[in-house]
Amino acid sequence: MHEFQLPDMTCGHCAGVVGQTLHLADPACKFQVDLPARKVTVQSDEDRAVLAEALADAGYPPA
Incomplete structure (x- = not known):
């Protein structure tokens, strides 16, 4: 399990790009976005x- 702080993730579109990026890096990954915490x-x-x-x-970029 990995946790990343993403200060530049500020909206739903950003969260979608983050999800797509993670699936490109590892198609089998599972992730959960906490937008208010930018995590x-x-x-x-x-x-x-x-x-x-x-x-x-x-x-x-992760902080």
Whole structure:
């Protein structure tokens, strides 16, 4: 289980992009977005660094 703080995730569109990005990095992942807290929790066998890099490349670098 990985948890990322995403300060740049501010709206529903942002959350959708984050979800798409995570599924591209690991199609089998499951995630939960907490938009008010600007946080995403990811259940994935993929390495944390790979997920963080994918999020950063999509414009949502983890804090």
